[in-house]
Amino acid sequence: MRSKIVAGNWKMNKTLKESKELANELKSVVENVTLDNTRVIVAPTFVNLTRVSEAVEGSAIEVAAQNMHQADSGAYTGEISGEMLKGIGLNSVILGHSERRAYFGEDDALLASKVDAALKNNLEIIFCFGEELEDRKSDNHFNVVGSQLKNGIFHLPSDAWKNVVLAYEPVWAIGTGETASPEQAQEMHAFIRNLIEETYNESVADNVSILYGGSVKPGNAEEIFSKPDVDGGLIGGAALKAEDFGAIIKAI
Numbered sequence: 001m002r003s004k005i006v007a008g009n010w011k012m013n014k015t016l017k018e019s020k021e022l023a024n025e026l027k028s029v030v031e032n033v034t035l036d037n038t039r040v041i042v043a044p045t046f047v048n049l050t051r052v053s054e055a056v057e058g059s060a061i062e063v064a065a066q067n068m069h070q071a072d073s074g075a076y077t078g079e080i081s082g083e084m085l086k087g088i089g090l091n092s093v094i095l096g097h098s099e100r101r102a103y104f105g106e107d108d109a110l111l112a113s114k115v116d117a118a119l120k121n122n123l124e125i126i127f128c129f130g131e132e133l134e135d136r137k138s139d140n141h142f143n144v145v146g147s148q149l150k151n152g153i154f155h156l157p158s159d160a161w162k163n164v165v166l167a168y169e170p171v172w173a174i175g176t177g178e179t180a181s182p183e184q185a186q187e188m189h190a191f192i193r194n195l196i197e198e199t200y201n202e203s204v205a206d207n208v209s210i211l212y213g214g215s216v217k218p219g220n221a222e223e224i225f226s227k228p229d230v231d232g233g234l235i236g237g238a239a240l241k242a243e244d245f246g247a248i249i250k251a252i
């Protein structure tokens with residue numbers, strides 16, 4: 001059975017002090033809720049990964065990285081490898097976030113190599129993708145999403161999918177305050193699950209968690225999460241405040 005997941009992407013926010021404070025606050029939130037088949041993940045910036053992991057130790061909160069390089073080591077100044085993430089005890093990494101695609105030129109081919117490197121290092125992948133506003137306006141959103149999946153992650157064999165979580169994040173809804181309607185999210189998630197069933201089989205499709213991301217807030221989380229193919233959320237802005245992220249965890 002697929003898990004429900006609430007994941008918080010802290011992006012380039014929070015100093016060490018602020019990160020530890022937020023981690024401690026979230027720890028209390030999570031201790032006071034029943035997490036029925038639900039995972040809670042936070043993704044702080046690289047430099048704070050170890051200390052946040054220490055802060056949440058003993059709680060149900062998991063820690064993920066926001067990105068990684070595709071090589072294990074070498075002359076790649078400023079980069080961090082999957083082997084290094086595994087080495088500090090992490091089990092998950094976000095790949096393909098729209099900000100990585102837009103500002104750092106990460107295309108499908110590069111992401112496919114990062115996907116392989118993550119799996120080689122036994123890291124679960126939270127694979128992000130989603131269409132731009134123009135794609136939706138021109139009714140091309142299903143094609144764009146289909147091709148991001150085909151070119152970025154559908155090369156994996158079916159047994160690798162137990163280590164994959166998908167995050168559908170329409171670019172026009174990220175950090176904009178504008179969110180896909182629960183119906184739009186459900187429609188796309190059902191399309192994605194269908195595509196996985198066609199490409200692999202029913203069991204892979206049924207077992208993969210598909211998260212929605214894009215301006216999820218305490219006020220809209222419950223309705224979005226109530227849709228049958230929406231298995232949780234990848235949260236940006238609202239993950240930076242324990243009160244809001246806690247309310248979103250409770251919504252699921």
Ligand code: PEP
Pocket residue numbers: 009169173174175176177213214215216234235236237238
């Ligand atoms: C994100 O960056 O993944 C995201 C969904 O951000 P926000 O919740 O702020 O729209």
